[in-house]
Amino acid sequence: MARKPQVDVLLLRSGRTAWEDAGRVQGGADLPMTDGGRAVAASVINHALSVAGGLTLGSVYCPTDEASFDTAKMLADRTGSPKIRRLETLDGAPAGLWEGQLASEASERYPTSFAQWREDPTSATPPEGEPTVETEVRLLSTLARVLERTTSDRIGVVLRPFEYGLIRCVLAGRPVSGLWTALEDGPSAERRSIPRVMFREQLSRLASRV
Numbered sequence: 536m537a538r539k540p541q542v543d544v545l546l547l548r549s550g551r552t553a554w555e556d557a558g559r560v561q562g563g564a565d566l567p568m569t570d571g572g573r574a575v576a577a578s579v580i581n582h583a584l585s586v587a588g589g590l591t592l593g594s595v596y597c598p599t600d601e602a603s604f605d606t607a608k609m610l611a612d613r614t615g616s617p618k619i620r621r622l623e624t625l626d627g628a629p630a631g632l633w634e635g636q637l638a639s640e641a642s643e644r645y646p647t648s649f650a651q652w653r654e655d656p657t658s659a660t661p662p663e664g665e666p667t668v669e670t671e672v673r674l675l676s677t678l679a680r681v682l683e684r685t686t687s688d689r690i691g692v693v694l695r696p697f698e699y700g701l702i703r704c705v706l707a708g709r710p711v712s713g714l715w716t717a718l719e720d721g722p723s724a725e726r727r728s729i730p731r732v733m734f735r736e737q738l739s740r741l742a743s744r745v
Contacts, residue, residue, distance in 0.1 A: 541728045542682050543689040545583060545590065546706075547610060548699040548723040549603040550576035555696065558638050562630025562664065565600040575723075576606050580613055583724040592616040593687025598625040598695060607693045616691065624677040627695040631664030655712040656697075667701070671711055671741060674698055679734035699723075705737055 551572030554561045568576065584590055592614040597607035599621045607619050633641045633649070641649045651659035660666045678692070694702060700718030704711045706727055 538686065538731075539688045540732075541688070541730050542685065544727050544729050545587075545592065545610070545614075545689075545691045546699070546702065546725045546727065547576075547579065547583070547606065547691060547693045548718075549598070549600075549606045549693050549695050550609075552602050554635065560630045560633040560636050560638065560641055560661075561627065561695070562634040562661070563600075563627040564634055566602055568602045568605055572602065573605070573609075576609060579723045580610055583726065584613060587726060590614050590689065592689050592691045594618040594620055594685060595691035595693065596620045596622060596625065596681055597693035598627060598698075599623050600626065600695070603693050603695060607691070610691050610693065614691065622677055624673055625692075625694060625698070628665040628667070628670040628697055629661075629663075631661040633661040633664065653715065656714050657710075657712050667711060667714075668741070670698065671701060671705075672738065674702060675705070675734045675738040675741065678702070679738055682729065682731045682734060705734075 550568035552561060552566040553569055554564065554566055556569060556571070592611070593616065595607045595611045595616045595618070597603045597619065604619070604621060611619050633645070645662065648659045652661065656667045696718055697714070700714040701711055703717040703721055703725065704713055707717070709717065
């Protein structure tokens with residue numbers, strides 16, 4: 536049987552951590568979910584699946600950090616997925632010298648660059664951190680391979696908050712400069728039917744601009 540040209544993707548934001556709750560810049564740090572984060576993640580998954588009328592996923596893909604893996608496990612358990620694939624290339628973008636700092640501390644120490652990053656993450660890079668364009672290339676390359684290679688037509692993808700907002704922008708056809716809005720004003724789960732070639736095409740367009 537020929538593979539379908541599209542993949543049904545349930546995109547899910549990973550559960551909250553203590554640093555997120557405290558307003559610290561998490562970046563690529565590996566932290567567990569809080570009890571509250573776990574409860575919220577369970578509620579988000581329940582709601583997404585109730586809207587979908589029940590859903591079976593062939594695989595669930597996630598970053599390697601503990602919070603993302605545990606969120607992926609919750610999703611896999613609820614959808615009967617036999618596989619959870621942890622991919623380093625989906626990990627959170629390193630935030631360099633800002634990582635672990637309260638937003639107020641980073642703003643005080645790096646007033647210009649931190650304000651620019653919070654306004655538009657494509658306009659500034661955390662000191663010793665990963666530029667947003669590199670994060671975008673890394674995610675698009677990974678998701679392009681996932682969609683091209685998976686034999687399933689239904690998968691789950693768990694992402695850290697920053698990366699979740701970035702991919703929501705890509706899926707909506709909006710500039711990545713609107714990442715924070717996509718993260719803060721949007722849902723924590725989104726189901727999309729995505730052409731297998733979409734992320735590869737987006738990657739080509741991005742390469743032509745940089």
